[in-house]
Amino acid sequence: MIRYLIPHPLLSLTLVLVWLGLVNTVTVGNLVLAVLFGLVLPIFTKAYWPDRPKLGNPFKAIEYVLVVLWDIVVANVEVAMIILFKPEREIRSQWVPVPLDLTSAEAITVLAGTITMTPGTVSATLSADGRSILVHCLHTDDPAALRDGIKSRYERRLMEIFQ
Amino acid sequence: MGFVTELLIAVFLVISGVFGLVGSYGLIKLKDSVQRLHGPTKATTLGVGGVLIASMIYFFAQNGQLSVHELLITLFLFLTAPITANFIAKTYVARHLRPRDLPDSTSEYGWSVYDDPPETIRDE
Numbered sequence: 001m002i003r004y005l006i007p008h009p010l011l012s013l014t015l016v017l018v019w020l021g022l023v024n025t026v027t028v029g030n031l032v033l034a035v036l037f038g039l040v041l042p043i044f045t046k047a048y049w050p051d052r053p054k055l056g057n058p059f060k061a062i063e064y065v066l067v068v069l070w071d072i073v074v075a076n077v078e079v080a081m082i083i084l085f086k087p088e089r090e091i092r093s094q095w096v097p098v099p100l101d102l103t104s105a106e107a108i109t110v111l112a113g114t115i116t117m118t119p120g121t122v123s124a125t126l127s128a129d130g131r132s133i134l135v136h137c138l139h140t141d142d143p144a145a146l147r148d149g150i151k152s153r154y155e156r157r158l159m160e161i162f163q
Numbered sequence: 164m165g166f167v168t169e170l171l172i173a174v175f176l177v178i179s180g181v182f183g184l185v186g187s188y189g190l191i192k193l194k195d196s197v198q199r200l201h202g203p204t205k206a207t208t209l210g211v212g213g214v215l216i217a218s219m220i221y222f223f224a225q226n227g228q229l230s231v232h233e234l235l236i237t238l239f240l241f242l243t244a245p246i247t248a249n250f251i252a253k254t255y256v257a258r259h260l261r262p263r264d265l266p267d268s269t270s271e272y273g274w275s276v277y278d279d280p281p282e283t284i285r286d287e
Contacts, residue, residue: 018238021231076182076209079201083189093198099269113245119205122197123245124252128272128280134265136252138193138201 005039007046010055012038053106053162060161067153071118079119082139095124096143098150099132107162108133114154121146168224172217179213186210196255200248211240 006012019034020026055061082091102108108130112123115135124134140146182205189202215233222230256265256276265274272278 018235021235024231072208072212076205079189079205080182080185083185083192083202088192088194091193091198095265097266097269112249113241116204116245116248117208117241119201119208122200122204122248122252124197124249124256126275127268127270128275128278129270130280131270131272132268134256134268134274136197136200138198 006042008042008049008052011042015041053104055161056163057160060157064154064157064161067157068114068118071153075119079138082120086139091139092141094137094140094143096135096137096140096146097127097132098135098147100130100155101151102155102158102162103130104162105130107158111150111154111158115150121150164224168220172220175213175217175220179210179217182213183210196259197252200251204244204248212237 016031016034016038019037020030023030100108100111102111108126112126112133115121115123115133120138122136124136126133135146135150137143137146186202186205189205190199193199193202215236219230219233222228253276256274262273262277268274272281
């Protein structure tokens with residue numbers, strides 16, 4: 001019964017926090033409205049998100065966010081240098097396939113989002129069975145190192161978070 | 164507002180302006196759609212991030228309380244920007260490339276743009 005009424009407790013919690021953040025003041029009225037949204041919206045969207053993902057280690061998620069933010073800053077500078085100072089014919093863009101060990105749909109979504117948000121790489125598509133992801137790299141001489149970097153830096157941490 | 168606070172705000176604004184500009188310049192300089200896709204992903208990260216941090220510092224110094232709207236904007240950007248980029252990349256692959264232009268998918272099935280998914284979903 002509880003499972004039917006609250007299909008995604010974490011989504012409900014997120015919605016409550018996002019609503020309180022949007023109005024930017026915590027009053028009883030706002031809290032009631034926030035809880036109402038948190039309870040009702042997951043029930044309406046349940047059909048599109050049937051399984052409940054397992055979060056193994058939420059604290060690892062904080063570490064993951066910090067690692068990604070740092071990488072975004074570093075990669076921003078690298079890509080800016082490429083755009084500003086590299087002659088066009090020397091930019092070697094490549095498609096790099098990265099085999100996946102992750103199986104959960106939520107984890108793969110987070111990984112694809114991370115790859116896109118770190119400048120220099122954009123995730124394009126998955127293989128039909130979801131076992132590998134196609135990454136476009138703006139400039140690299142060593143696709144194998146890029147692939148290993150994604151696997152060891154992001155995928156390993158996501159495995160710990162989601163399993 | 165003290166001098167240091169103003170300096171900090173100015174630094175973050177300049178950083179975001181520079182990265183926004185470089186990202187837009189990338190749109191002109193790079194030669195095909197997927198390469199150009201790398202420009203805006205940069206503008207939305209450090210470019211917008213810098214403005215948001217500057218805004219948080221400004222309103223904290225002005226009102227003495229933390230504004231969470233900036234964090235929400237970051238959250239929404241991180242949810243929406245990858246999806247747009249992914250759709251553009253996928254469309255580019257479908258319209259301009261053939262399977263042999265891409266590397267092998269390293270699994271039994273090809274890339275999902277060309278290949279249908281397996282008949283039965285694997286049991287986890």
